[in-house]
Amino acid sequence: MISTKKKSGKKYKRGKLMGLLSQERLLAEVKQAKEMVQTCIQCGTCTASCPNLDFMDITPRHMWRLLLTDHVQALFSSKSFTMCSSCYFCTLRCPRGLELTHTMGLLKQAASRLKLKQFQRSSLFYKAFLDSVEKHGRVREMEFMTHYFVSMKNPVIPFGYASLGLKLLAKGKIRPEFPSLGKAKFGGKGKLEAIFKKVAQLEE
Numbered sequence: 001m002i003s004t005k006k007k008s009g010k011k012y013k014r015g016k017l018m019g020l021l022s023q024e025r026l027l028a029e030v031k032q033a034k035e036m037v038q039t040c041i042q043c044g045t046c047t048a049s050c051p052n053l054d055f056m057d058i059t060p061r062h063m064w065r066l067l068l069t070d071h072v073q074a075l076f077s078s079k080s081f082t083m084c085s086s087c088y089f090c091t092l093r094c095p096r097g098l099e100l101t102h103t104m105g106l107l108k109q110a111a112s113r114l115k116l117k118q119f120q121r122s123s124l125f126y127k128a129f130l131d132s133v134e135k136h137g138r139v140r141e142m143e144f145m146t147h148y149f150v151s152m153k154n155p156v157i158p159f160g161y162a163s164l165g166l167k168l169l170a171k172g173k174i175r176p177e178f179p180s181l182g183k184a185k186f187g188g189k190g191k192l193e194a195i196f197k198k199v200a201q202l203e204e
Contacts, residue, residue, distance in 0.1 A: 023070075023072070025114075026073065026076070027070060029072075029113060030110055032106055033067060033107055036102065036106070037098055037100070039096050039098065040065075041095070043061075043095060044061045045094060045095060046061060046064075046090035046093070046100055047059040050089065050090060051089065052083045052085055056078075056079075057078050057079060057080055058078045058080050059080070063078070063081060064100075066078075076111060076114070076116060079118065081104050081107040081111075082119065084105075084108075087101075088101050111123070112126075120152075121152065124152060125148055127151070128144055128145075128147040128148040128151060129144060129148075132144040132147070133192060134192055137191045141174040142175065145161070
């Protein structure tokens, strides 16, 4: 039997980060995810297959158990599902044929909708990234990071990236161009709008 404790022995905090969110609201947000792992037999194959296990505070198998037993506050007190890199190893190897990677995605979406503070930075980062791709057909790093920093509403955060930014500028990896201000033109503008609209329709 595979242990559900992280090798480092660190414990995660149970039910302390949800604030005023009711149990009913939390259960409603994870209903679809719970249905997708309803037939999980807790074999631990997903845990043994995950390449990001060492970065998680609880194992994938433990996550599914928390989800199935309605311990949603404990589930969202962990950041393990945000460590999923969508490699699909767990989905391919699951003996029950469960779409575990998709379920991880559903948990990420639920955390974003709930606007949980501990996931705010990653949610805003992904949103700024996708906004840049949708607008220009590719990522424009300078504009993307500027939008991300503005959305964080914390003037201290950018200083943590200053040294990295200067190194990338010096090597020509990024350029101080802001397409939204009309100072640069990029050929991919608007080419992905149809794809984003189609995805939005599928998610409704």
